[in-house]
Amino acid sequence: MNWDDNGPDIDQRLVDSGPDGEDQAVEAALRPKDLDEFVGQEKVREQLDLVLRAARARGATADHVLLSGAPGLGKTTLSMIIAAEMNAPIRITSGPAIQHAGDLAAILSSLQEGEVLFLDEIHRMSRPAEEMLYMAMEDFRVDVIVGKGPGATAIPLELPPFTLVGATTRAGLLPPPLRDRFGFTGHMEFYEPAELERVLHRSARLLDVEIDTDGAAEIAGRSRGTPRIANRLLRRVRDYAQVKADGIIDRDIAAAALKVYEVDARGLDRLDRAVLGALLKLFGGGPVGLSTLAVAVGEERETVEEVAEPFLVREGLLARTPRGRVATPAAWTHLGLVPPQQGNGKIGQQGLFGT
Numbered sequence: 645m646n647w648d649d650n651g652p653d654i655d656q657r658l659v660d661s662g663p664d665g666e667d668q669a670v671e672a673a674l675r676p677k678d679l680d681e682f683v684g685q686e687k688v689r690e691q692l693d694l695v696l697r698a699a700r701a702r703g704a705t706a707d708h709v710l711l712s713g714a715p716g717l718g719k720t721t722l723s724m725i726i727a728a729e730m731n732a733p734i735r736i737t738s739g740p741a742i743q744h745a746g747d748l749a750a751i752l753s754s755l756q757e758g759e760v761l762f763l764d765e766i767h768r769m770s771r772p773a774e775e776m777l778y779m780a781m782e783d784f785r786v787d788v789i790v791g792k793g794p795g796a797t798a799i800p801l802e803l804p805p806f807t808l809v810g811a812t813t814r815a816g817l818l819p820p821p822l823r824d825r826f827g828f829t830g831h832m833e834f835y836e837p838a839e840l841e842r843v844l845h846r847s848a849r850l851l852d853v854e855i856d857t858d859g860a861a862e863i864a865g866r867s868r869g870t871p872r873i874a875n876r877l878l879r880r881v882r883d884y885a886q887v888k889a890d891g892i893i894d895r896d897i898a899a900a901a902l903k904v905y906e907v908d909a910r911g912l913d914r915l916d917r918a919v920l921g922a923l924l925k926l927f928g929g930g931p932v933g934l935s936t937l938a939v940a941v942g943e944e945r946e947t948v949e950e951v952a953e954p955f956l957v958r959e960g961l962l963a964r965t966p967r968g969r970v971a972t973p974a975a976w977t978h979l980g981l982v983p984p985q986q987g988n989g990k991i992g993q994q995g996l997f998g999t
């Protein structure tokens with residue numbers, strides 16, 4: 645198995661919150677273009693609106709903005725909205741693409757006045773680049789080092805004022821000196837089902853797909869609080885509706901389509917249910933060690949820990965304890981099983997997709 649610091653390399657899952665090739669093509673068309681169109685995230689939206697309005701009123705460049713939150717919640721989208729609201733161009737790059745301070749100097753020195761620089765995964769930048777960024781953010785200046793060893797000289801380079809929008813999945817990973825240089829930090833939360841329904845209705849309109857209220861609710865409930873996943877599920881349900889029905893998405897069509905794609909009523913997929921199923925059926929709900937659980941489902945430890953568990957924990961279906969992994973009562977209910985003290989872990993009446 646390939647395994648880099650991005651996480652385990654398993655087949656792209658329908659419920660993965662990272663982008664896939666098809667997403668990248670479609671996402672551009674589905675991105676809200678201004679703050680009014682951007683669904684949910686009320687706090688971040690309201691605060692950002694103030695920051696941007698004030699900057700516009702002063703005729704100044706907006707303060708640097710840090711956006712933290714899980715993949716697919718709209719950080720890239722918000723950075724584009726910031727540029728649009730400031731009527732400024734945007735440059736998009738990412739931490740892993742900037743390994744040398746020189747890479748960053750080249751980008752910074754080519755920015756136009758007022759330009760927005762979106763730096764995704766800012767926590768994965770190299771240390772020398774990060775240190776150059778401190779000075780660039782604060783003084784709009786960088787020192788370019790020319791030559792090596794004792795003869796090396798630092799040539800100061802003035803930069804035009806710009807707005808840095810940094811995105812990170814975990815603000816806690818940023819060194820405090822970097823975090824402190826952002827004038828505004830917005831934490832993006834997972835979306836409520838009702839908000840995802842609004843995202844879905846909007847996307848369906850743009851994709852020219854007919855969907856009713858119940859159909860949108862059915863997809864929203866399975867989208868793990870993430871607009872990217874909601875939009876991806878919508879496209880798969882649209883395919884099903886076109887091939888198997890009249891193209892209109894209602895609750896039954898959405899449920900039938902997502903049964904085919906093995907995404908259940910709470911958004912768990914085959915891997916999630918395999919982990920949960922093993923924990924319940926083979927180990928009586930735990931506690932069981934991670935390695936044992938991984939062997940039981942035929943996956944790597946990292947896959948179970950990094951890919952399946954975070955959502956199961958977030959959903960309150962699994963707990964990580966010092967003695968091992970433990971299923972919660974909700975896990976038994978979700979898989980239609982009866983906890984041992986009530987009935988020795990026998991399979992109950994409910995089917996997996998009906999719960």
Ligand SMILES: Nc1ncnc2c1ncn2[C@@H]1O[C@H](COP(=O)(O)OP(=O)(O)OP(=O)(O)O)[C@@H](O)[C@H]1O
Nearest residue numbers: 671674675682683715716717718719720721871872
């Ligand atoms: N609030 C929202 N309203 C409507 N659509 C949204 C919203 N947030 C995200 N989306 C849609 O979800 C998709 C993913 O959003 P985006 O690329 O901005 O996420 P991200 O947080 O930058 O993810 P990553 O960290 O993986 O780059 C886009 O198609 C975007 O249109």
